Amino acid sequence: MTSDSRFDQQEFNDRLRTRTVGVRNEVIAGPVSDWTTDFSHAEPEWAADPYPIQDDLRQRCPIAHTERFGGAWLPTRYEDIAAIAYDTDRFSSRAIVVSNVRPPLELAPVGGVPPISSDPPFHHDARKLLLPAFTKSAVAHLEPETREFCHSLIDGLAGQDVVDAAHDYAQHIPTRVIARMLGFPPEDGPHFREFVESALEGVNLPPEERIPRMEKLFGYLLAQIRDHVDNPRDDLTTYLINAELYGSKLEPGHVAGTMSLLLIAGIDTTWSAIGASLWHLARTPADRERLVADPSLLPAAMEEFLRAYAPVTMARLVKEDMRWNGVDMKADDWVLLSFPAANRDPAQFDQAGEVVIDREVNRHAAFGLGIHRCVGSHLARMELRVALEVWLERFPNFSLADPAAVRWATGQVRGPRTLPLRIDRP
Amino acid sequence: MKVKIDPERCQGHGRCYDLAPGLFHDDEEGYGQVTGDGVVPPGEEHTARLAVSNCPERAIDIL
Numbered sequence: 001m002t003s004d005s006r007f008d009q010q011e012f013n014d015r016l017r018t019r020t021v022g023v024r025n026e027v028i029a030g031p032v033s034d035w036t037t038d039f040s041h042a043e044p045e046w047a048a049d050p051y052p053i054q055d056d057l058r059q060r061c062p063i064a065h066t067e068r069f070g071g072a073w074l075p076t077r078y079e080d081i082a083a084i085a086y087d088t089d090r091f092s093s094r095a096i097v098v099s100n101v102r103p104p105l106e107l108a109p110v111g112g113v114p115p116i117s118s119d120p121p122f123h124h125d126a127r128k129l130l131l132p133a134f135t136k137s138a139v140a141h142l143e144p145e146t147r148e149f150c151h152s153l154i155d156g157l158a159g160q161d162v163v164d165a166a167h168d169y170a171q172h173i174p175t176r177v178i179a180r181m182l183g184f185p186p187e188d189g190p191h192f193r194e195f196v197e198s199a200l201e202g203v204n205l206p207p208e209e210r211i212p213r214m215e216k217l218f219g220y221l222l223a224q225i226r227d228h229v230d231n232p233r234d235d236l237t238t239y240l241i242n243a244e245l246y247g248s249k250l251e252p253g254h255v256a257g258t259m260s261l262l263l264i265a266g267i268d269t270t271w272s273a274i275g276a277s278l279w280h281l282a283r284t285p286a287d288r289e290r291l292v293a294d295p296s297l298l299p300a301a302m303e304e305f306l307r308a309y310a311p312v313t314m315a316r317l318v319k320e321d322m323r324w325n326g327v328d329m330k331a332d333d334w335v336l337l338s339f340p341a342a343n344r345d346p347a348q349f350d351q352a353g354e355v356v357i358d359r360e361v362n363r364h365a366a367f368g369l370g371i372h373r374c375v376g377s378h379l380a381r382m383e384l385r386v387a388l389e390v391w392l393e394r395f396p397n398f399s400l401a402d403p404a405a406v407r408w409a410t411g412q413v414r415g416p417r418t419l420p421l422r423i424d425r426p
Numbered sequence: 427m428k429v430k431i432d433p434e435r436c437q438g439h440g441r442c443y444d445l446a447p448g449l450f451h452d453d454e455e456g457y458g459q460v461t462g463d464g465v466v467p468p469g470e471e472h473t474a475r476l477a478v479s480n481c482p483e484r485a486i487d488i489l
Contacts, residue, residue, distance in 0.1 A: 128455065131438070131454075131455035131456055132454055132455060134456065135438075135452055135454065135455065135456040136440050136443070136444075136452055136456065137452060299444070303480075360476065360479075361476075361479040361480060362480055363479065363480055363481065363482050363484075364482065365482055367439060367482075369437075369482060369483065370437065370483075371437065373437035373438060373439055373482075377439060377440070378440055378456065
């Protein structure tokens with residue numbers, strides 16, 4: 001029996017069930033007929049290579065539209081994306097993953113996964129609770145064991161000429177680190193991958209399939225919470241259970257929602273960034289050789305990989321009908337906030353479409369802009385740097401084993417999920 | 427030359443204290459803070475400009 005009544009199974013499940021209601025629309029999937037009027041980020045064509053599509057849209061239709069997902073917009077100019085990120089009065093974060101269900105208005109300003117799903121002023125206070133655990137200084141303590149873990153992953157690849165760098169390396173690094181921070185058993189890692197795929201990929205699956213998957217995730221989180229209530233320890237789960245806002249402990253849905261955010265957003269994003277960086281280096285020997293010869297270039301190179309292959313696209317919901325920069329947006333239209341598109345806007349970056357690993361001025365938006373700046377950005381940068389340092393130290397020579405076999409995730413987080421690399425050992 | 431952070435614009439990306447650790451540091455929530463009085467020592471001007479030009483929020487000014 002858990003002593004904290006907020007986390008009684010029955011009550012928790014009842015509350016969770018109310019979160020699955022919302023306004024549903026017809027699911028439209030399949031090949032895109034016209035990217036200006038029928039775009040979809042959930043199709044394989046987009047996953048394989050979205051950059052030419054974005055570049056084309058930016059020139060001839062800078063705010064594209066689709067009837068899919070019940071109506072959504074896709075701005076591709078840096079200026080528009082930044083303006084939306086800063087305009088929390090007219091664009092809500094009530095939901096930040098485009099799907100075919102719009103959560104009820106009453107979910108604002110908290111949203112299902114605070115603080116990323118929260119609007120001001122609640123957002124500020126919910127975010128403040130998390131900031132101290134994610135500063136550059138706080139995450140630096142995790143660096144030695146992250147490095148050791150990366151080495152152990154490489155040790156495990158001994159004797160293989162071809163390795164899947166996404167599946168057998170990149171994926172495990174953020175999974176292990178966030179499990180450690182939340183105080184979850186490290187051997188539960190394989191479940192997390194499943195949770196990530198349910199939350200972020202397959203957004204066009206029918207709700208009947210998506211809801212049980214979400215319930216499974218929250219069932220897992222509840223079990224972890226109850227275990228932490230009974231056995232408190234020094235980790236983020238215990239911290240959130242005890243945290244207070246406005247003089248009271250957090251709502252149970254806030255505790256579980258934030259944990260789910262940290263788990264989901266902490267994994268596939270960094271996994272994607274590590275994978276995309278290795279993919280680039282595997283197919284660009286000149287950059288790889290330069291970095292191996294001069295590791296002091298890595299911090300700049302890493303920022304360039306984050307710019308050019310920014311993994312994360314966020315979303316907003318339009319609050320009220322309005323004319324916005326030449327288009328008629330309707331209340332509850334989705335807006336995709338494509339930081340990858342912003343990062344390749346030639347109006348903002350010189351040689352925007354090229355990867356320049358020693359780029360000096362790099363004001364990229366890979367971690368977002370404005371009040372929702374990725375709370376885990378310092379953690380992600382630490383993980384990405386350590387992952388690349390260890391890989392390049394252990395495997396200075398590698399190349400794409402089979403370019404056609406590389407598979408990229410669809411949806412709002414893009415990175416390689418299958419990445420066979422040939423390792424040339426000395 | 428002197429650097430200044432606009433706390434209304436800063437969102438804690440940390441590019442300034444990454445690139446110019448002699449001029450900036452983070453506070454307990456990760457927001458950028460100018461170290462000391464913000465006067466840029468001779469020879470650090472380029473580093474100061476790097477911090478300014480890499481801030482995603484354009485929150486740093488050179489006075």
